[in-house]
Amino acid sequence: MWVIYTLNGLYFAALLFLISLGLNIILGVMGILNLAHGSLYAIGAFIAAWIVITLGTKVPPFFLYVSLLSGLVGVAIVGFLMEKSLIRFMYKRTLEYQLLLTFGALMLLEDVIKMIWGGQAYYASAPFELLGKVDIWGHVYPTYFLFVMFIALIAGLCIWLFMSKTKLGIMLRAISLDREMATGLGLDITGLSTFAFVLGSGLAGLAGALVVPTTPALLGFGHEPLILGFIVVVVGGLGSLKGALVGSLLVGFTRSFGIAVFPEIELPLLFLIAGIILVVKPEGLFGR
Amino acid sequence: MLTIDNLKKHFGSVKAVDHVNLEIKEGEIVSIIGTNGAGKTTLVNLISGYIKPDSGRILFLDKDITYAPPYVRIKLGVGRSFQLIQLFSNSTVLDNVRIALFSKYGMIRRGLLPADRYSSVTDEAIKILDSFSMSDKKNLTPKGLSEGDLKILDIAIAFALKSKLLLLDEPTSGVATNDKFKVMDSIVKAIKKEGISTLIIEHDMDIVSGYSDRVIVMHEGKVIAEGKPNEVMENKEVKATVFGIVS
Amino acid sequence: MVKNPRWIVYSLIFIALLFIPRILSIHDLMLFEYGITFAIVGLGFNLLLGYTGLLSFGHGAYFATGAYTVAMIAKYLPQAYSLEILIPAALFFSMVLSIIFGFVSVRHTKIFFSILTLSLSMLLFALLFKLYHITGGSDGLRVPLPTLFGMSFKGIRRPEFLLGTYYYFLLGMFSVSFLVMKGIVNSPFGKALQAIRDNEVRAELIGIRVRRYRLYAFIISGMFVGLGGALWTFVNGHVTADLSHWVFSGEIVYMTLLGGFGIFEGPIVGAIIFTYLKLYAMGNTQYWMFVIGGTLIVLVLLLPNGIAGAFAGLWTKIKKVIEET
Numbered sequence: 062m063w064v065i066y067t068l069n070g071l072y073f074a075a076l077l078f079l080i081s082l083g084l085n086i087i088l089g090v091m092g093i094l095n096l097a098h099g100s101l102y103a104i105g106a107f108i109a110a111w112i113v114i115t116l117g118t119k120v121p122p123f124f125l126y127v128s129l130l131s132g133l134v135g136v137a138i139v140g141f142l143m144e145k146s147l148i149r150f151m152y153k154r155t156l157e158y159q160l161l162l163t164f165g166a167l168m169l170l171e172d173v174i175k176m177i178w179g180g181q182a183y184y185a186s187a188p189f190e191l192l193g194k195v196d197i198w199g200h201v202y203p204t205y206f207l208f209v210m211f212i213a214l215i216a217g218l219c220i221w222l223f224m225s226k227t228k229l230g231i232m233l234r235a236i237s238l239d240r241e242m243a244t245g246l247g248l249d250i251t252g253l254s255t256f257a258f259v260l261g262s263g264l265a266g267l268a269g270a271l272v273v274p275t276t277p278a279l280l281g282f283g284h285e286p287l288i289l290g291f292i293v294v295v296v297g298g299l300g301s302l303k304g305a306l307v308g309s310l311l312v313g314f315t316r317s318f319g320i321a322v323f324p325e326i327e328l329p330l331l332f333l334i335a336g337i338i339l340v341v342k343p344e345g346l347f348g349r
Numbered sequence: 350m351l352t353i354d355n356l357k358k359h360f361g362s363v364k365a366v367d368h369v370n371l372e373i374k375e376g377e378i379v380s381i382i383g384t385n386g387a388g389k390t391t392l393v394n395l396i397s398g399y400i401k402p403d404s405g406r407i408l409f410l411d412k413d414i415t416y417a418p419p420y421v422r423i424k425l426g427v428g429r430s431f432q433l434i435q436l437f438s439n440s441t442v443l444d445n446v447r448i449a450l451f452s453k454y455g456m457i458r459r460g461l462l463p464a465d466r467y468s469s470v471t472d473e474a475i476k477i478l479d480s481f482s483m484s485d486k487k488n489l490t491p492k493g494l495s496e497g498d499l500k501i502l503d504i505a506i507a508f509a510l511k512s513k514l515l516l517l518d519e520p521t522s523g524v525a526t527n528d529k530f531k532v533m534d535s536i537v538k539a540i541k542k543e544g545i546s547t548l549i550i551e552h553d554m555d556i557v558s559g560y561s562d563r564v565i566v567m568h569e570g571k572v573i574a575e576g577k578p579n580e581v582m583e584n585k586e587v588k589a590t591v592f593g594i595v596s
Numbered sequence: 597m598v599k600n601p602r603w604i605v606y607s608l609i610f611i612a613l614l615f616i617p618r619i620l621s622i623h624d625l626m627l628f629e630y631g632i633t634f635a636i637v638g639l640g641f642n643l644l645l646g647y648t649g650l651l652s653f654g655h656g657a658y659f660a661t662g663a664y665t666v667a668m669i670a671k672y673l674p675q676a677y678s679l680e681i682l683i684p685a686a687l688f689f690s691m692v693l694s695i696i697f698g699f700v701s702v703r704h705t706k707i708f709f710s711i712l713t714l715s716l717s718m719l720l721f722a723l724l725f726k727l728y729h730i731t732g733g734s735d736g737l738r739v740p741l742p743t744l745f746g747m748s749f750k751g752i753r754r755p756e757f758l759l760g761t762y763y764y765f766l767l768g769m770f771s772v773s774f775l776v777m778k779g780i781v782n783s784p785f786g787k788a789l790q791a792i793r794d795n796e797v798r799a800e801l802i803g804i805r806v807r808r809y810r811l812y813a814f815i816i817s818g819m820f821v822g823l824g825g826a827l828w829t830f831v832n833g834h835v836t837a838d839l840s841h842w843v844f845s846g847e848i849v850y851m852t853l854l855g856g857f858g859i860f861e862g863p864i865v866g867a868i869i870f871t872y873l874k875l876y877a878m879g880n881t882q883y884w885m886f887v888i889g890g891t892l893i894v895l896v897l898l899l900p901n902g903i904a905g906a907f908a909g910l911w912t913k914i915k916k917v918i919e920e921t
Contacts, residue, residue, distance in 0.1 A: 161850065161896050162892075162897075167846075168843075172883040291711045332716070339703075343703055343708075419800050420805050423803035436798070438794050440794065448784075459785060463779065464783055464786070506798075506802065
């Protein structure tokens, strides 16, 4: 059973990684904590679920997987609109206003989801079932979960390469290190900030899309991932990609083993561990 | 009063404070001069407790305060003002000084009666503002003050802490040249009246020679000269490093 | 105190409030009572936000603590179910929880602080939700009418209770909270908190132990919020785990901002207006969250000082014009 728990831990970690990576990019480059990040995750799930259900059996299975990317694209667009209409007013304001604005956005988006997709659950299990199961060291395990881990890994690698090797990525990192200096260097802060927000949002949307074949999309979908995402960010360190990875693994495994051993203990245990880490290292494991 | 023993603070490869020894006696006004980056502000930060040294000792009134947290040093009597003014931007001038007094007298736990009821503290705050000629501005907030007044307020707050040792970081920077002497006059008058020992970081040599009992010269983290103002000014090494005069 | 014209206004308002039960219908009175309990919450919350500069997104936890203290005593200790025990108990448990959560949270600032307080309140939410044998989980617990100094209300239906004795009790509690908070905010302690808010470094360097005083502010605000929560239960008749959910905490922040966190009376104004706004929205559309969320966004962008703050600013401008003519 330990094999299963470990694999589950990796699966949770994969999803959390995408979510917290998005949060961290936005937080690092823009200094904004987006409380509506969970809502973006939920929108990604709903968009993907809707498309998968609509396409149904009309297309070859391969396209169903590609269609999951619709979650990423859809949410990227939403993120773009959000940034242009709301977030860009927040740069000069203090933290209180940022949190309140994104909180308002959260409430707004929650009802937007209700308006578009109503209150029912959307089951889009085809991608999950089609991949069947695989045998790992004598245990049967759904292949789809491995697929998710794979995607998350690819995404992580892409982001890492992007951030360290491409000009655009380096510019983003420059802004996150010192916004004022970056302005002085002539970087297009506005454009880059929009891009960072779109990228971060897209990752949340991707996570939502990936999870939807395994869990139905429901209202209130984004709340738990948001909290867990916050814990990852706090434990791993604000703005740190490495921290997002390590934090996700930590939270993922705690969740997986916690649920298996004693379901009620999962969240308290998580907080206990997070609390201990923060006492020893208040800025998080890899924080500045 | 204050003894600094072999104090060292490096920031990576930068030797901000490099084995500095110095002493300040009771009632003395000592100025520190030196080029930018010579380590003067770091030294003041170490003495006030804002940062901790790598090695060495700081003794104040024979107590070792090298690693003591700021509130301990303030209780013992170390006060400071800032190069970049640090005020309580949303409080009145009176409150800025009064809060320092409340803190000093350990009264900030008192949570029920309005601050105005504490008439002795309020009166004392007004008296302090008076000695700096600021009491007419007591109900203004920092937004409504001139640069020179902001500086004086900054120092008045440090003063209110009834410090035995006052650390003034560039008290006249940002003040119009015409006002510099006025500002220093009111500060030094108040200091001399209470017999407070003072360490001043200054760049303006007229101020330094006009008000100091002793001058210490720092360069690249080390103390390179010490003595009465006119002696130090004649020192060849000082002239070369600080004033850039080569003879 | 008597010289200050403000107190004349406060007294007049207080007297007016005494007559409210005669003017309002039972439904409107309930609404008003909700508003008053949240006004107490807002006063407490703003000590931490407006006066100490810390934004907690988890104060629902203390509201829930106060509320569940009442509900649990109703369920497990019915013999102690009287207001004179319930109120101190609620204050006590809110204090304990805010000491624990506060101690962990005040070591951090700004974003970290907000995230931590949010997460800790969700921890309580999880406990309240999952331990449904004890807490009723998502169904919650019922809150019957309490006794007050031996006066029993058996046989009286809730609306009559609320219309009569309870209103005055609530008004009394609100007045006490108002006066106590007024005192705190103007005291040397209150000044120290404001100093911490304005310039943490300077505050530390005049001898204020910043972390410790932040904790004190945290505890006091937690207790006020817990009191509000406890008083709220009798109006609502029912408590659920949602009270500790971070979205509820967000509503507390919302109210405070709505009224304006820069003025003492701001949160009171905000609480009353928000209560009406929310119920109006909920009563008129199923998409009330859209309305509330949208209003919040508009508010943040246009009225950063809140409604009371905007009025205060307007008043200052008017005064200036009068002085100049």
